[in-house]
Amino acid sequence: MTSPNALNPVPTFSFRLRSTSPSRFSPRTGHVTLTRSRPTDGHDSATIELPTPSLVCATSRGVIQHLSQDNVQRTPCAKWIHVPFESFLQIDPPSISRQEGPNPLHSFLGFSPSRHLLSLSLRDPADGREVPANGKEFVSTLTSRGTRKIAAPVFRSYVTTVLPDITFAMSDIPFTPPPHSQKRTTKSVDRSAQWLANILAPLNLPSLPQTPPTRLNVFVHMVGGIRDAARSAFSYMLREPLEPKERTLVQLKNLDEGVSGYVFDLQPLRITLLAEEQKVSLQSLGSPAVPHRPSDDKVCDTFVSLMHASLEEMPVEKPRLVNTTLSPHEMLILIRDVGIDLFDSFWVQQAATWGIALDFRFPVPAGTEEEAKKHLGHNLYDDCYAIDISRLADSFLDGLTHSNRGESADQKNTPPVCPCGACSPTWSNEPLIHSSLDEYTVPRGTVEPASPYTRAYIHHLLHTHEMSAHAFLAMHNFAVLDAFFAGIREVIERDPDSFENEVKRFFAVYDSTFELLDEAKRSYHEVDKARGKGRLAREKELQTAKVAEELDVPVPTVEVVEEAIQG
Amino acid sequence: MVMAHGPTLLPTFMPVATQAAIKGLTSQQMEDLGVTLILNNTYHLNLRPGIKILREAGGAHKFQGWRKNLLTDSGGFQLVSLSKFTKITEEGALFASPFTGEPTLLTPEESISIQHAIGADIIMQLDDVVSSLTTGPRVEEAMWRSVRWLDRCIAQHKREGRPEQNLFAIIQGGLDSGLREICLEEMVKRKDSVSGFAIGGLSGGEAKDTFWKMIALCAEKLPDDKPRYSMGIGFAEDLLVCVALGVDMADCVFPTRTARFGVALTRQGPLNLRLNKYSQDLDPIDKDCACPTCRSETSRAFIYHNIGTETATAHAVTQHNIVFQAKLMGDVRDAIMKDEYPAFLKSFFKGYYANGKYPHWIVDSLNSVGVDLLEGLQNTQVVDEDGQNWDYA
Ligand SMILES: [Zn+2]
Ligand SMILES: [Zn+2]
Numbered sequence: 001m002t003s004p005n006a007l008n009p010v011p012t013f014s015f016r017l018r019s020t021s022p023s024r025f026s027p028r029t030g031h032v033t034l035t036r037s038r039p040t041d042g043h044d045s046a047t048i049e050l051p052t053p054s055l056v057c058a059t060s061r062g063v064i065q066h067l068s069q070d071n072v073q074r075t076p077c078a079k080w081i082h083v084p085f086e087s088f089l090q091i092d093p094p095s096i097s098r099q100e101g102p103n104p105l106h107s108f109l110g111f112s113p114s115r116h117l118l119s120l121s122l123r124d125p126a127d128g129r130e131v132p133a134n135g136k137e138f139v140s141t142l143t144s145r146g147t148r149k150i151a152a153p154v155f156r157s158y159v160t161t162v163l164p165d166i167t168f169a170m171s172d173i174p175f176t177p178p179p180h181s182q183k184r185t186t187k188s189v190d191r192s193a194q195w196l197a198n199i200l201a202p203l204n205l206p207s208l209p210q211t212p213p214t215r216l217n218v219f220v221h222m223v224g225g226i227r228d229a230a231r232s233a234f235s236y237m238l239r240e241p242l243e244p245k246e247r248t249l250v251q252l253k254n255l256d257e258g259v260s261g262y263v264f265d266l267q268p269l270r271i272t273l274l275a276e277e278q279k280v281s282l283q284s285l286g287s288p289a290v291p292h293r294p295s296d297d298k299v300c301d302t303f304v305s306l307m308h309a310s311l312e313e314m315p316v317e318k319p320r321l322v323n324t325t326l327s328p329h330e331m332l333i334l335i336r337d338v339g340i341d342l343f344d345s346f347w348v349q350q351a352a353t354w355g356i357a358l359d360f361r362f363p364v365p366a367g368t369e370e371e372a373k374k375h376l377g378h379n380l381y382d383d384c385y386a387i388d389i390s391r392l393a394d395s396f397l398d399g400l401t402h403s404n405r406g407e408s409a410d411q412k413n414t415p416p417v418c419p420c421g422a423c424s425p426t427w428s429n430e431p432l433i434h435s436s437l438d439e440y441t442v443p444r445g446t447v448e449p450a451s452p453y454t455r456a457y458i459h460h461l462l463h464t465h466e467m468s469a470h471a472f473l474a475m476h477n478f479a480v481l482d483a484f485f486a487g488i489r490e491v492i493e494r495d496p497d498s499f500e501n502e503v504k505r506f507f508a509v510y511d512s513t514f515e516l517l518d519e520a521k522r523s524y525h526e527v528d529k530a531r532g533k534g535r536l537a538r539e540k541e542l543q544t545a546k547v548a549e550e551l552d553v554p555v556p557t558v559e560v561v562e563e564a565i566q567g
Numbered sequence: 568m569v570m571a572h573g574p575t576l577l578p579t580f581m582p583v584a585t586q587a588a589i590k591g592l593t594s595q596q597m598e599d600l601g602v603t604l605i606l607n608n609t610y611h612l613n614l615r616p617g618i619k620i621l622r623e624a625g626g627a628h629k630f631q632g633w634r635k636n637l638l639t640d641s642g643g644f645q646l647v648s649l650s651k652f653t654k655i656t657e658e659g660a661l662f663a664s665p666f667t668g669e670p671t672l673l674t675p676e677e678s679i680s681i682q683h684a685i686g687a688d689i690i691m692q693l694d695d696v697v698s699s700l701t702t703g704p705r706v707e708e709a710m711w712r713s714v715r716w717l718d719r720c721i722a723q724h725k726r727e728g729r730p731e732q733n734l735f736a737i738i739q740g741g742l743d744s745g746l747r748e749i750c751l752e753e754m755v756k757r758k759d760s761v762s763g764f765a766i767g768g769l770s771g772g773e774a775k776d777t778f779w780k781m782i783a784l785c786a787e788k789l790p791d792d793k794p795r796y797s798m799g800i801g802f803a804e805d806l807l808v809c810v811a812l813g814v815d816m817a818d819c820v821f822p823t824r825t826a827r828f829g830v831a832l833t834r835q836g837p838l839n840l841r842l843n844k845y846s847q848d849l850d851p852i853d854k855d856c857a858c859p860t861c862r863s864e865t866s867r868a869f870i871y872h873n874i875g876t877e878t879a880t881a882h883a884v885t886q887h888n889i890v891f892q893a894k895l896m897g898d899v900r901d902a903i904m905k906d907e908y909p910a911f912l913k914s915f916f917k918g919y920y921a922n923g924k925y926p927h928w929i930v931d932s933l934n935s936v937g938v939d940l941l942e943g944l945q946n947t948q949v950v951d952e953d954g955q956n957w958d959y960a
Contacts (some may be wrong), residue, residue, distance in 0.1 A: 061873050068882040070596060070859040088872070095847050095868035110863040144876070277934075387620050425595045425632065432601035432890060434858055434897025437904065441574040441603075450595060451632055456624060457587075460616040464586040467878045468593055 001203045006207060006272040009102065011036040011165050012147070013260050015319040015341075018051075019492055022124040024316050025308065027335045027499050029053065029489050030079070032319065032342075033116045034165055034267075038102045041085045046114035048079060052341040053331075054485050055319065056119070058126060058349055061087040062096075062109045065349055066470040069110045071438045075475050077482035080117045082323075082344060083109065084124035084329070085158060089150070090143035097161045105162040119219070120164035122155055125265040125323035128291070131175040136191065139170055152198040160203060166260065169196040171221040173268050174508040178275040185230045192223045193255065199251050200258040205351045213251045219261040219321065220509070222310035226272050226302070231309035239313065261319040264307055264340075266330075267291075273299055292350070292521075294327035294514050303330075304337045311338070328360060328376065328484055332503045334533065335488060348481045352473035354520040355381045357422075358480040359393035362487040364509045365415065373511040377480075380458045380473075381523030388455040391423050392476050396483070398452035399424025420479035423470035425450040463527055488555040568794055568815075570688040571731040572628065572636045575795060576605040578810045578899055580801070580892040581638060581818040585611050587631040589889070590823045591882035594632040600858065600889050601897075604636040604688075606818045609681055610645035614665060618684045626686030638818070639687040640798075641678045641737075643769075647696050655695055657712065675719040683729050691765060692720040694737040699771035706741035713739040715755045721760045733762035735796060738785050741768055743775050751788040763794040766814070770799035775928035775953050779808055783935060786813030803832065803895055804919065804954045807912060808932050810899055822892050826884040829874035831867075832891040834918050836956030838867070840884070845871045858890035859883075909938045916940055919956065923947045926954035 012035045015240055021028040032050040057064050057078045064072055064081065073077055083105065086096040099108040105120065106113045121140055131147060132140045138149040156171045174180050174190040180188075202213030220238070224231030238256040241247075252258045270291045295303070311320065321342040325331050334340040351358060357375035368374070378385065378392070391398040396418035405414070417424060427448045453472055461469035491499050568575050582589050582597070585608045589597055597605065607627055612618075616630070622860040624630040630638060646653050646660050653662040657672035675693040682690035693716050695709040706833040717736050724734045736754045740746035754764065766785045769778055774825035782797060789795050794815045800806060801819020809817060822832060831852040838845070838852065852860065860883040902911035912933060916925065927949045930940050941947050 061877055063873060063877050063879045066878050068591075068596075068859065068879050068886065069865065070599065070864045070886075071593075071879075071882075074595075090872075091846055095849070095866075095872065098847060099849060099866075107864065108866065108869055110865050110869070145667055157916065386616065389624050421593065421595065425593065427595060427634070428599045431599050432893070434601050434893045435576065435900040435904075436880040437576050438601065438897065441576060450634070450738055451629065453632055454594075454624065454630075456616065456620055457630055457632070458619075460586070460630075464588075464611070464615055465880070466586050467591040468588050471591065471593065471882070472876065493823055 008037060008214055009163050009205070010203070010214060010216055013166060015052075015261065017317055017319070019496060021258075021316070021339060022496075025313070025337060025339045027053075027488075027492050027496060028339045028341070029492050030341055032117075036113060043114055043531040048115065048117050050079050050117070051489055052319065052530075053335055053488050054080070055478070056082050056342050056343045058344045059083050059109075060124075063558075064229055064474070066352060066467070066474040068471075071421060071471055071475060072111070074411055076419075077478050078504070079115065080119065080121045081111060082121065082125075084127075084166065085120055085122050085155075086124060086141040086143055086148075086164075088143075088373070089141055089148045090145045094158070097158055098417075099162065103163060105164050108162070117166070117170060118164045119166035120159065120162070121168035122150060122170045122232065125344065126267060128267045128271050129175065133176050134172050134174060134191070136187075139172065140175075148413050152195040155195075156199055156201075159199070166217045166219055167199060168263055169218055169220045170201045171195065171223055173221065173223060173265065174225075175268065178272040180225055182227070182230075185225045185227055185440065186225050186233075188225065189230055189234045191235065192221065192234065192513040196238075196255055196259075197213075197218050197246060197250050200252060200255060215258060217260045218258060219263050220255075220259050221263045221265060222307070224306075224310065226269060226276065226306060228306065228309035231306055232312065232557065235310050236312055256314065259318065261321055262311065262314065263321045264303075264310070265323045266326075267324040269303065269306065270295060270299070270324075273302060292326065293517060294512060300330060300333050304333065307334070307338045307340075327483075327512060327514050328362070328510070329507060332362075332482075332488075332506060336500060345478060348477040349474060351517065351520075352470050352477045353376065354517060354524050355379060355458075355469065355473065356477075356516060356520050357392040357458065357473055358477045359395050360480065360484070360504055361415075363393045363483045363491055364505045365395060368509050369505075369532050370509070371402050372492050375511055375516045376508055376514060377477075377516060378455065379516050379520040379523060380455055380469075381462050381520060381527060382459075385455040388459070390455060391452040392455060392458070392472075393418055393423070393480065396423060396480070399426070400449045400451055403449050416483060418476065418479050418483070420472075421475040422453045423476060423479070424452065465527070499516065502542050517536065570733060571605060572688055574632060575636050576600075576897075576900055577815040578738060578896055578903075579604060579816055580806060580818060580822075580896050581606045581821045582823055582889050582892070583608070583818055584631070585820070586615070587627060589879060590827060590885055590891075592654035592885060594634070596634060596886065597633070597889075600886060601893050602635070602889060604638060604816075605633065606638045606640070607685065607687065608645055608797075609639045609678065609685065610649070612639070612685055613642060613681055618681060621686075622684055626684070628686060636689070637687040638689040639682045639685050639691065641691040642673060642681065642868065643678070643693045644696050644798075646673060646683050649779075649888065655709075655712070657715075659693070663785040676715040676723040679720050679723040679734075680727065683724075683727050687732065689733045689735055689763070690724075691735050692737055692761075693741055694767055696739075696768065697741060699768055699773045701741060701955060704957055706743060707746055710740045710746050710750045713737060714750065716763075717754060717757060721757065725760075734760075735763040736761045737765045737767040737798070738789075739768050742773055742781060744781070744784055747781060747784055748788070751785060755788065755790060758793060761793070763796060764789050764911050765796040765798050767798050769797070770805075770819075776931070778805075779812065779928055779932040782809055782814065783812045783932070789813075797867060801892070802955060803834075803892075804916075804926075804929055806892075806895065807899070808929060810896075810903075811908065811912065811933055811936050813936065822888040823885050826888045827881045829870065829883050829884065830835045830888075830958070831870070832888050834895075834915065835907070835921060836919060837958050839868045839958040840867055841872075842871075848920050852884075852887050853891075856887060856890060857894070858887045860887045912938055913940055913942070917944070924950045924952070926950060926952045929954055 030052040034048040036046040172188040678693040695712040702841040740750040800817040801821035845867040
């Protein structure tokens with residue numbers, strides 16, 4: 001029998017707090033549940049669950065960078081995946097908007113409706129580049145073919161066509177050179193509230209009952225820039241009763257009633273604070289002016305107080321999501337001081353692009369305290385890894401070593417296993433068969449552990465520009481971040497009072513400035529320059545590398561000039 | 568063909584992992600795709616990571632985490648094509664080290680020792696490579712030198728006692744059938760000391776007519792009980808003709824390299840997914856393909872959206888192309904087992920040259936082994952073209 005919900009294109013999103021926090025901003029654990037009542041992947045329904053605090057995978061142009069679909073499947077911690085829509089606006093109509101089926105966004109991007117929760121925002125939260133001013137009715141977006149202005153109803157029409165599980169309402173966050181006047185900030189607050197109302201309006205689908213109204217699962221950016229007062233004003237607007245006319249349209253008492261969660265994007269705040277502090281214009285920071293190193297304590301304190309201003313009066317039981325943190329330290333501060341539940345994994349994915357294998361744990365393993373601060377990982381470009389045949393991280397075991405140790409091993413002092421495709425690869429039990437004879441030669445049926453990939457191998461891949469280096473590092477860095485969050489949840493649930501102390505220990509052991517990142521970037525650009533090339537190609541490549549270095553972005557890797565080097 | 572790292576069914580196509588990695592893919596992914604034999608380039612591995620590290624890691628298999636079969640070339644071809652200063656002497660190939668600029672000598676003995684350290688299941692003799700467009704006495708000199716170097720390689724291989732590694736000889740002789748025949752005669756004399764024969768010095772820009780005739784000549788004279796490996800062959804039409812002429816193995820960077828530029832191989836010809844016409848095409852590359860990309864129904868439009876910007880999309884097309892080649896050869900094996908290869912060729916080319924324009928070298932070469940591609944077909948035309956079905960616009 002078909003349930004009445006079976007026609008509902010919008011899955012049910014719920015968030016439940018597990019730990020009882022002593023105060024509104026204490027660290028907390030929770031549980032995200034997404035239930036799809038429409039048949040998917042051959043199942044009648046699907047439920048995706050995610051304990052929090054947890055990670056949200058960032059995507060670039062609709063893909064988790066460096067991971068082909070089969071490697072996404074090898075990365076089970078990729079459950080909640082966030083998709084910025086703007087790259088698809090490069091052609092009109094966006095090809096993605098023509099995708100059919102019950103989960104068009106999943107289908108187009110190749111994600112699984114039974115395993116992946118997809119959220120969607122108009123803009124890429126990690127893109128801090130300057131963009132022409134937004135208008136009264138529209139947001140300026142960046143595509144690879146220039147800027148495009150998108151109005152709220154247009155955004156709504158895209159969203160209702162591609163059907164993400166969660167929609168981040170379109171917001172007026174300026175990416176024009178800071179500082180932004182009070183008047184500008186007021187506009188931002190007003191427009192964002194208006195656009196939120198637009199996306200919250202019920203989906204008037206003829207096939208669905210009109211009551212209760214069906215609407216999208218909507219998260220809202222808590223806007224107001226770096227002004228506490230503007231932030232309070234925005235949260236007030238979310239709570240104040242709607243005017244009768246709007247109320248009829250939206251069918252809500254107030255906007256917040258329709259909101260499922262709150263979002264904070266740190267990148268625009270960082271840029272604004274940086275400009276404010278240094279009294280420099282955005283242009284002089286270079287474009288894209290995207291800070292890549294974690295912010296100092298003072299800036300983090302400001303983040304905390306701005307978030308407090310936004311959340312002070314809001315219900316505690318809704319999830320809080322932060323985009324574009326740049327270190328585990330920033331994540332810990334925001335969990336400790338604000339009670340954030342979800343973080344995008346942008347920075348660990350960036351680290352994979354720059355050749356870093358992360359190597360840290362929370363809580364810090366006993367006996368790790370050392371005189372010098374530990375790096376957060378390894379810059380595998382460094383020649384010290386050329387002959388290092390150990391697994392990627394010291395703080396984790398590899399799958400093969402673990403399975404060879406068996407049950408008898410000393411469980412207590414054994415580090416956890418890194419389950420990633422680099423540290424714990426497994427041979428598939430179902431390789432493809434290409435002829436009827438193959439079946440007799442291909443062993444099937446058992447999943448066997450494979451040897452872990454070594455630092456020396458990844459070092460080699462980085463120096464020879466083999467892109468699998470980044471695939472390995474992305475899988476590994478996700479797993480390290482996932483274990484970090486598991487550790488955080490465990491500490492909070494076991495003894496919330498000990499969390500603060502564990503954070504202190506983490507700060508005492510690991511370098512909070514992420515110095516390693518700059519070192520890795522330097523190596524990246526050096527290797528790029530030194531790369532053997534045909535004469536003409538080398539010239540061109542150097543030029544690209546130089547520009548890329550100036551812009552502080554990775555050199556476009558696929559669109560490489562024809563390699564003269566292969567035979 | 569059974570080697571130290573398991574069986575590989577013939578005929579087969581070998582993807583090229585120049586630097587100990589198939590572009591963007593892990594060894595687990597390669598095995599998943601049903602590949603059992605890949606190729607590493609000795610020249611590159613010797614430069615990076617270097618033999619010392621490979622020894623430390625326990626050989627190239629362990630280094631790259633690959634548990635199936637592996638073939639290494641001798642390093643000679645890359646030396647000649649990549650180094651401007653290579654000078655061939657009787658002793659070996661003298662070249663300027665790309666690192667220090669110092670003169671370095673690669674001898675046949677050295678090449679075998681390096682390949683022993685790498686540990687591949689199939690190793691190749693060092694040969695004196697000349698471009699297939701070279702003419703004159705240099706071709707004959709290179710042919711004779713290749714024969715002498717084969718002897719030195721065999722001696723070194725025996726001296727170092729690596730029975731689990733299989734040495735292949737390489738037939739040279741340029742485009743001169745007389746020289747090819749001499750080379751064949753000399754090398755076949757040594758057949759008990761080698762495990763297989765490669766046909767070298769082709770696929771370097773020579774006319775297709777000459778190409779297939781040289782392959783046919785070599786395949787004809789090579790012993791039936793040893794595998795024959797045609798070097799540098801990767802286009803579907805070339806593979807099918809070579810197999811018809813008696814070739815068992817081939818390798819080429821083409822399928823993986825072209826993938827990164829957005830070209831997906833299909834039985835209807837390659838699709839250039841960078842072209843605007845694919846921007847709204849929601850079909851997968853090939854709905855009947857079993858590769859992870861097609862199985863997850865990744866659309867041509869999505870590939871168009873990201874090819875050239877996202878490495879993951881290049882990996883997706885690479886996976887498809889590897890499976891395309893493997894499945895093509897798998898179907899060839901099935902057809903041969905069922906004694907239906909001629910019918911397979913006819914049906915393949917009918918789809919591949921759907922416009923009815925058949926390159927005459929393909930028609931001629933297959934005629935030479937008794938397959939009439941055009942039999943029973945109407946509206947076909949035999950054209951003087953190479954036959955690569957590029958997707959231009
Ligand atoms: Zn790992
Ligand atoms: Zn495919």
